[in-house]
Amino acid sequence: MSKEILVAENVTKIYGVGTKNPVTALEDVSLKMYEGDFVCVMGPSGSGKSTFINNLSTIDVPTKGKVFINGKEVRTMGENEVGQFRYQNLGFIFQEFNLLDSLTIFENIAVPLTLSNTPLSEIKERVQLVAKKLDVDILLDKYPNECSGGQRQRAAIARALVTNPKLIVADEPTGNLDSQNSHELLELFKKLNEEEGVSILMVTHDSMIASYSQKLLYIKDGHIAETIEKGNLSQKEYFYKIVDVNSVESQKLFVD
Ligand SMILES: Nc1ncnc2c1ncn2[C@@H]1O[C@H](COP(=O)(O)OP(=O)(O)O)[C@@H](O)[C@H]1O
């Protein structure tokens, strides 16, 4: 029996509570992810995908409902504890790479370790190791603006992985990548998932990219409207199912 890594119970997020125009971006959503799960989130623009993963991953705090990561209820932790917990358990990858321009690639990758007061010798060792894995080891002394888009994204991924997170949270991680770099990233995710048991929760609008996952959540108007499991399907069969859901759901958006 696998361990639960992420549990969300009846999570609701309302932006602008107490204002004239509150927006309910997420309503009564529940999810159970076990260690080693690879879950993808799709849905129309503005349907609540980013709100969903932000509220499930300590980046934002739900208006209602509970979130447990690694068995710990996020709401019961203090701010410092959440910070430490994040460095120890979670790796974030966003569409914007968010590398700091004034830091070298080495220093950028080291940020989560520096923030958690890791000894310098260990920082050097871990950065080298993860940089090699992501093929950015020859770039460690360069600055982000001296690197290509693909290299910057790989550096951002190295930064997310340098703490050996148990759960990777990614919001449109391929949004700024060309198709080859996108597939290389997903091959890496797949490897981390299959060989190292890392759990992944990822938003994408690309059915091909989503077909690397084992489970797909289709979000609409702040609800999980559809869930598809890969099960025994081939990646290709799963891909067609994902395309179908997207196409059926998109058609419903037309009024006539
Ligand atoms: N900080 C915010 N304040 C107010 N409304 C927001 C905020 N962030 C998102 N929203 C609204 O919540 C809804 C869901 O947004 P979001 O989660 O970003 O959707 P998606 O990622 O699927 O495009 C949208 O209607 C959006 O306008």
Ligand SMILES: [Mg+2]
């Ligand atoms: Mg979004």
